[in-house]
Amino acid sequence: MDRQFVIFTLADESFGVAIALVERIIELRSVARVPFAPDFFHGVVNLDDRVLPVLDLRKRFGFPAQPPTRETRLLVVAVAGVRVGMRVDRVTQVLTVSDADIEPLPPIVATVHSHFITGIAKVARTAPESEGMAQAEERRLIILLNLRKVLSTDEKAALQGWDYTLADVPEWAEDAAPEMLTDLKV
Amino acid sequence: MRDILKFDIEDNEIEIFLQDVNEHLEAMESGLLRLEQDGGEPAESQESLQTAFRAAHTLKAIAAAVGHPRMAELTHTIENTFEALREGWLRPTAALIDELLAAVDTLRVLRDEVVTREPSGIDVPALIHWLQEMLSEAMDVSTATAGPQLAWNGDLSSVIALSEEQLLRAQAYVEQGWHLWEIHLAAKPGAFAPLARLLQASMALMELGEIIVQNPAQADLLNKEETVPLWVILATDTYAPTVEAQLRDITDIDGFSVQPYTLNVSEAAVLSEVAEPVSLTEPGLPEELTAAPPAPPTITGLGREKTVRIDVERLDALMNLVGELVTGRTRLAQVETMLRNQYGKGTMTTALSELNSDLGRVVDQLQEEVMQARMVPIAQLFSKFPRLIRDVARTAHKEVDFVIEGEATELDRAVIELIGDPLVHLLRNAVDHGLESTQVRTAMGKAARGTVRLSAAHEEGNVVITVQDDGRGIDPAHVRQAAVQRGLLSEDAAAKLDAHEATALIFEPNFSTADHVTEVSGRGVGLDVVRTNVKRLGGAVTVDSTIGQGSTFRLSLPLTLAILQTMLVNVGAEVYAIPLTGIIESLYLADWKVSRVRGKSVIYWRGQALPLLPLQDFFAHEDGAGEGKPAVVVVAWGKQRVGLRVDGLIGKEEIVIKSMSPLVGNVPGISGCTILGDGRVALIVDVPGLIGAALQARRQGEVL
Numbered sequence: 030m031d032r033q034f035v036i037f038t039l040a041d042e043s044f045g046v047a048i049a050l051v052e053r054i055i056e057l058r059s060v061a062r063v064p065f066a067p068d069f070f071h072g073v074v075n076l077d078d079r080v081l082p083v084l085d086l087r088k089r090f091g092f093p094a095q096p097p098t099r100e101t102r103l104l105v106v107a108v109a110g111v112r113v114g115m116r117v118d119r120v121t122q123v124l125t126v127s128d129a130d131i132e133p134l135p136p137i138v139a140t141v142h143s144h145f146i147t148g149i150a151k152v153a154r155t156a157p158e159s160e161g162m163a164q165a166e167e168r169r170l171i172i173l174l175n176l177r178k179v180l181s182t183d184e185k186a187a188l189q190g191w192d193y194t195l196a197d198v199p200e201w202a203e204d205a206a207p208e209m210l211t212d213l214k215v
Numbered sequence: 216m217r218d219i220l221k222f223d224i225e226d227n228e229i230e231i232f233l234q235d236v237n238e239h240l241e242a243m244e245s246g247l248l249r250l251e252q253d254g255g256e257p258a259e260s261q262e263s264l265q266t267a268f269r270a271a272h273t274l275k276a277i278a279a280a281v282g283h284p285r286m287a288e289l290t291h292t293i294e295n296t297f298e299a300l301r302e303g304w305l306r307p308t309a310a311l312i313d314e315l316l317a318a319v320d321t322l323r324v325l326r327d328e329v330v331t332r333e334p335s336g337i338d339v340p341a342l343i344h345w346l347q348e349m350l351s352e353a354m355d356v357s358t359a360t361a362g363p364q365l366a367w368n369g370d371l372s373s374v375i376a377l378s379e380e381q382l383l384r385a386q387a388y389v390e391q392g393w394h395l396w397e398i399h400l401a402a403k404p405g406a407f408a409p410l411a412r413l414l415q416a417s418m419a420l421m422e423l424g425e426i427i428v429q430n431p432a433q434a435d436l437l438n439k440e441e442t443v444p445l446w447v448i449l450a451t452d453t454y455a456p457t458v459e460a461q462l463r464d465i466t467d468i469d470g471f472s473v474q475p476y477t478l479n480v481s482e483a484a485v486l487s488e489v490a491e492p493v494s495l496t497e498p499g500l501p502e503e504l505t506a507a508p509p510a511p512p513t514i515t516g517l518g519r520e521k522t523v524r525i526d527v528e529r530l531d532a533l534m535n536l537v538g539e540l541v542t543g544r545t546r547l548a549q550v551e552t553m554l555r556n557q558y559g560k561g562t563m564t565t566a567l568s569e570l571n572s573d574l575g576r577v578v579d580q581l582q583e584e585v586m587q588a589r590m591v592p593i594a595q596l597f598s599k600f601p602r603l604i605r606d607v608a609r610t611a612h613k614e615v616d617f618v619i620e621g622e623a624t625e626l627d628r629a630v631i632e633l634i635g636d637p638l639v640h641l642l643r644n645a646v647d648h649g650l651e652s653t654q655v656r657t658a659m660g661k662a663a664r665g666t667v668r669l670s671a672a673h674e675e676g677n678v679v680i681t682v683q684d685d686g687r688g689i690d691p692a693h694v695r696q697a698a699v700q701r702g703l704l705s706e707d708a709a710a711k712l713d714a715h716e717a718t719a720l721i722f723e724p725n726f727s728t729a730d731h732v733t734e735v736s737g738r739g740v741g742l743d744v745v746r747t748n749v750k751r752l753g754g755a756v757t758v759d760s761t762i763g764q765g766s767t768f769r770l771s772l773p774l775t776l777a778i779l780q781t782m783l784v785n786v787g788a789e790v791y792a793i794p795l796t797g798i799i800e801s802l803y804l805a806d807w808k809v810s811r812v813r814g815k816s817v818i819y820w821r822g823q824a825l826p827l828l829p830l831q832d833f834f835a836h837e838d839g840a841g842e843g844k845p846a847v848v849v850v851a852w853g854k855q856r857v858g859l860r861v862d863g864l865i866g867k868e869e870i871v872i873k874s875m876s877p878l879v880g881n882v883p884g885i886s887g888c889t890i891l892g893d894g895r896v897a898l899i900v901d902v903p904g905l906i907g908a909a910l911q912a913r914r915q916g917e918v919l
Contacts, residue, residue: 061789061896064834065882073879073898075890078539082876113878180878 030128034150036171037104037117040092043171044117045124045150046106050176053105054120057097071116074103081105083114089179090145108176115179124171126150131173147175220332223282229330230526235277236326241598242270243293244319248601250300251312261301268297274322285339286325291392292346293318295454304456305353314349316602318342354454377428377448385427385478388450393424395478396451396458400471401444409442412467416445419461424451448476527628530589537578537585538778538871544578545868546892547571586775589629593671593680594622596631600642604667607646614653614663615646620670626678627775633752634680634772637745641682641768642667644742649686649766659763661685677754677796678774683767689760691717701726715854718760722746752776753794753886755852755903779872779889782848783865783897786830787838790897792870792889793859797850797902801864804845818847818858825849828909829860830900833884852903855910859900868892872899883908 034045035054060072060083069088073080083103087094095118103114131148150171224232246267250260271294278286296315299305324337377385385395400416402409414436417429429447431439449458455473462471551571555564597619608615650656650665657663668683691714698720699709709717720726722742749756754772773779773796781792782801807818809827816827827847831838843863850857870889875882886901 059895061888061898062836063879063882063898064836064885066879070879073875073888073896075894075896078542078873078890080873080875080888080890080896082878111878112876 031125032128032131034124034126034171034173035104035120036122036124037102037120039087039090039118040095043121043169044086045126045171045173046104046176047173048123050106050108051104052107052112055103055105055114057101057103057116071114074114076105076114081112081114083116084179085116086179087116087118106176108180111180113180124150124152126152126171145175145178146172148173220328220334221282222329222332223280224329231524232277232281232329233326234524236274236322239270239274239277240319240322240326243267243274243297244316244602245598246270246297247312247315247319248605250307251309251605260307264297264301268294268301271297278325281329283325283329286322286328288392289318289322289325289339289343291452292343292350293322295350295452296346298453298457299350299353302454302457302460304454305350311349314342314345318346350454354456381428381448382478384425385448385450388425388427389478393450393452394454395427395476396449396455397474397476398447398449398458398462398471399444400447400462401469402442403467403469404442406467406469409467410436410439412465413443413445416462416465416468416471417447419465420447420449420458423453423458423461424449426450525588530585531629533585534589535871537582540578541582541778541869542871542890542892544571544575547574549892582778586627586778589627589775590625591628591631592622593624593626593631593678596635596638597622597669597671599635600638600669603639603642604646607643611647611650612652613646613650613665615650616664616666618666618668618670620668621672624671624673624678626772629776630678630752630772630774633748634770637748637756637770638669638680638682640741640745641770642669645682645684645686645766645768649684651687655687673774674771678772680770680772681767682770683765685765688762688764688766689718689721689758690762691715694718694720698723698726715759718758721758722756750901750904751886753779753901776872779870779899781868781870781889781899783868783891784830784846784848784859784861785841785843785863785865786834786861787836787841789834789836789838789841790865790891790895791830791861791900792868792897793848793850793900794902795867797852797900799849799851799856802847802849802858804847804860807847816860820849820856820858823856825856825858827858827860828905831860831862833905833909850902850906852906855906857906857909859905870897870899 033048035048035051036043036045038044055076058074060074062072063070063082066072069085071083071085071088073082075081081103085094098118100119102117102120104117104120105112105114107113130152131150133148150173151168152171153168246263249263250267253260253263271290275287275290275294278284278290293315296305296311300307305311321337321339321342324335325339328335389395398420400413402412406412414433417426417433417436420426427448427450429445431443431445436445451458455475458473459471462468462473548571551564551567554567558564600619601617604615604617645667646665650667651659651661653663656665662685666685668681670683671678671680673679691712695709695712695717698704698717699706703720703723703726712720722745726743746756749770749772752772753776754770756768756770758766758768760766779792780795782795782798784791784793802818802820807820809816809818810824811817812824816829817824818827819825825847831841841862843861843865846861846864847858848861848864850859868891870891872887873889875888882898884901884905885898886904887899889897889899891897
């Protein structure tokens, strides 16, 4: 079976989230910081007159912070009714990946804590998204994220004493009803 | 696998179903409680019983309509019991009222089955049986003693057999749980227009149900020349005493008898065997035969006001839209100012100003109207509490007078929804822990019955709800001791608190969990939860208590949750909104001399040392000074005053409160957020929470 993923980068690493979970991709906008929040909690922004919480995925995954660039985007995802924006460095493409190309968990993933990951997709490099990257390898790796884990806070240590509660998000649903992605602007 | 119940109701109808059912259940319950209070004097309880009866009657119809036979059946029995009570042939004993209240609770469980679609397993037949036993016992007694002066002494020879069609109809009623009564009556000899009296009686009986047969027939009655006795078979869902009462009201009736009429079973059974295929196959059969008996007329339509029921969600959506309109209008005013600054006064800018102020007026009115539409009397909530108090008092073996005041006070329905739990908490505490036992009270020379008073009133744009008891009060010494034991603060710190501050410790988290604290202080079950909930509403809770005389909890709540008057301030790079209700005064820092007292910044303001709380430090935004002229916003919570140091004052603004995402938990000092005219998000300062957190931090020597 083929699945579609929205691919984005963080510190030159590629990540994918199931397209059905992505509502929109928007440009970074004015963020109101929330006091006492964990540092990966970027703040809240106005999305269509509603207040959207935003996580800084760089900080969530422990990459060094980086000021926003022209390409910084907010990936608006909805998992089990919880709507959240995820700040990423760059959104690159929508990619169709065959199940056969997804491997469960690799022995070594250095950059991201393994419980955020559902699998690794090995895909052939294609011309359009190879810009600025070495053409050396034939295949590249995309880390497929377990959004439920990314949105949850098992690690109380990170919470700096703030009663940071997250809605209970069910097991990341591969079988979530795919929603049409209408305004994907990559 | 569990059974799944099927009901004749669409998912989108469930909300309305619940609303209706709850309304009727509450009416039944409050009727019962009033009946209990009135001591069952029929004259005093007539109105409550009538309301309860009507509610049961309508509820029965609703239950039948959604296809919930157990619910319909139980409601039917309850209805009959209410009727018997109303007619005075059943006495409202404590046991009966208990059983009826239990029946109402059972109905609640049955109601929930419609939502969950899972059988609750609750025993309905036993309850119905108990009530029916009660009814038939009472009926026997009542029939034996009722109206001897009107007893029928004619012969019963007029009895004739029922026709086939009449039998069928009678049987249909019996299957539906109605009763058949055989009635004989005659007019007084020499009465004026005796036949008209019989016709009148016949009409009166028709009000109770349906006449299966009567002899002479109604049409014939007026053609008769001489007085004859009237014989009637009446199908009705009422009992004999009701029928008798109905007849007793008619003048010039010589005597009557009301006897249960038993259908000849074998005859009926044979008929039904014949009748069923007939009614199915022959379209020519009169409708009357096949159709279910007509439901008795409902009386719910009486006294209906000119109102429309509206879905709460729709009302909320309307409020949100109005909120956005208010924001838009603010934005328009900003554009207007910008245009005037840029181009000066001209025809166009003047026209825009006029338009803007006209629009503003309409928007204000619209907002006011929608706000009004959301207002409901707090009686909606308060009406649930007499039952609560009664149950808690019973369990605790205490005698309690429960007084409700100001139940007509109106507030936003969203507020009403959210203060239910805190009030339940406070009321339960008041009875359970606040009031002493009857023996102790008597020994102290207090009235044996304790009083719990619940009142609501408007005060300066807020609604104030108080829960007052005349019990033992809260001993600050015990609270201090308990707080030290719980490690909430040091012995020294505890000793420094005055009585009022010490008492307020009962709202601290962790204070409540220790059981021994509850025993010594008589308080403290989850009061921190009460405070948290009230705070979440932008309100505050305080307590006043005198040992031996009782305690008063005071909840101060905003009228509405949707729109808030605020002062916008710059704090570093952020904008915060401070609710005007918490603000006493705003000062420019430059006009004041800041002193250091024990290392903390204060200014001397209105004769007191006002501690300054730099918001940027408190919220840990390390931005450097934000835009504007540094200022101090003096805020108050109870007797406490604190000056919030901000980087600049932006101005007053009416904001629409937006809910934070569920992802964001409880942030100290923040109650919510809003979207400003320029599209930015601003957080709303929770003044009580901020002061509380700041005071705690001061005790630990960090801020202030």
